[in-house]
Amino acid sequence: MKNLLLLFLFFSTSSFAKETRIILIPGAASSGDQVWVKGMGLIFDPFHLTKYFKNLESILIENGYKVTTCPKTKDQDSRGSIARAQDCLNLLSTLKPKTNFHIIGHSMGGIVGRQILHLNKNKLNIKSLTTISTPHKGSALANFALDKYKAKGIIASALKVMEFTPDKKIYLKEMKMYKRGSRYLRNIRNPYKVPVYSISSYKYFSYFDLLYTPGRFLEKEMINIFATKNIDLRSDGIVPTSSMIYGKHLGVIYADHIESACLLFTKYSRGCEEMLNIMIPHLSRLNK
Numbered sequence: 001m002k003n004l005l006l007l008f009l010f011f012s013t014s015s016f017a018k019e020t021r022i023i024l025i026p027g028a029a030s031s032g033d034q035v036w037v038k039g040m041g042l043i044f045d046p047f048h049l050t051k052y053f054k055n056l057e058s059i060l061i062e063n064g065y066k067v068t069t070c071p072k073t074k075d076q077d078s079r080g081s082i083a084r085a086q087d088c089l090n091l092l093s094t095l096k097p098k099t100n101f102h103i104i105g106h107s108m109g110g111i112v113g114r115q116i117l118h119l120n121k122n123k124l125n126i127k128s129l130t131t132i133s134t135p136h137k138g139s140a141l142a143n144f145a146l147d148k149y150k151a152k153g154i155i156a157s158a159l160k161v162m163e164f165t166p167d168k169k170i171y172l173k174e175m176k177m178y179k180r181g182s183r184y185l186r187n188i189r190n191p192y193k194v195p196v197y198s199i200s201s202y203k204y205f206s207y208f209d210l211l212y213t214p215g216r217f218l219e220k221e222m223i224n225i226f227a228t229k230n231i232d233l234r235s236d237g238i239v240p241t242s243s244m245i246y247g248k249h250l251g252v253i254y255a256d257h258i259e260s261a262c263l264l265f266t267k268y269s270r271g272c273e274e275m276l277n278i279m280i281p282h283l284s285r286l287n288k
Helices: 002-013 041-047 054-062 081-092 108-119 140-148 154-161 212-226 270-286
Strands: 020-025 066-069 100-106 125-132 196-202 248-254
Touching: 020 054, 020 081, 020 108, 054 066, 054 270, 081 108, 100 108, 100 270, 108 125, 108 196, 125 270, 140 154, 140 212, 196 270, 248 270
Parallel strands: 020 066, 020 100, 100 125, 125 196, 196 248
Antiparallel strands: none
16 A cells, blocks of 8 residues: 555656746747847847847746747748747647646737737647737837838838848738737637736836837827827837736836846846846746
8 A cells, every 4th residue: 555655656746747837938039049130140149148038047947947938940030920829839849748838928929929829729738928018909119110111211221221121020010000909919819718917118218228219219109000199108119018018917117128028138127127026926926
C-alpha cells in the first residue's frame, strides 16, 4: 500500500503535473524575438539591445517563471496579426503537453494574443492574456501613416525609408482607427472566454524625446477622427491611451511606449518600474 502511494505521488508531481509558462509576444517594430526597425540596426547592435524582451524576460525568470517568446520567424516586421498568431500557435503546440500558458503581449503583441485566443480552438491550455499598451481600438498613428505615405515631402519620404507603409507593414490597415474603433479588430473573438487584462500608459516624452513628435501628430489625428477636442488625447507617443483599455483594466502607468515593456535601455526607468509593480503581483494571483 505504501509503495502504491509513493508511486501515485511520483506521477502526480512529475509526468502528470502541469507546467506553467509565460508567453511574451512583441509588438510592431519586431522581427521574430528581435527589435527591428529598418536602418536602426547599427544603433542597437553595438549595445546588444536587439532582443525585444531581453529585460522583461530576465526579470520574469528571476521571479521564478519559465518564459518563451514568440513568434520566432524573422519577417522584418512585415506580417499581420493572424500570421504571427499562427506562428505562435505552431510553436506552443511543440512544448510540453498540458502546459498552462499565460500570454503577455506588448503593443500589437496584445492583438496577436487575441488572435491566438480566436484561432486556438481550445487545443492549448491558455489561461490568460495580459496586454500592455495595446491598440485594441486601433491607433491614430496607423491613420497618419496611411494618409501620408503617398504624399510628397519629408514625412512621406521618412515613412518610405522606414518602410512604414501598408505594402511593407500589413498590420497598418488592421490598426486603422475609426470613431467606433478599428473595424478589423472588433471582429476578433474570444470563444472560450479566456480572461483578458490590460495595462494602459501615457507619456509623450521619452529618451531623447523620440516619441514627442509622434505624440503631437497623434493628438491631431485623434481630433480629426472624432471631429472634436473633447476626448482623451493622452497617448504614450505611439498608441492613444483610451485605445489600450480592454477586458479587465489593471491600471494606467506613466510610461512611454518603450518604457511600458522595459524595452531596450529602459530597464531602470520609472515606466518599467510602474509596469512591473502591476505585472508581478498580477502574475502571482494568476498562478494561485
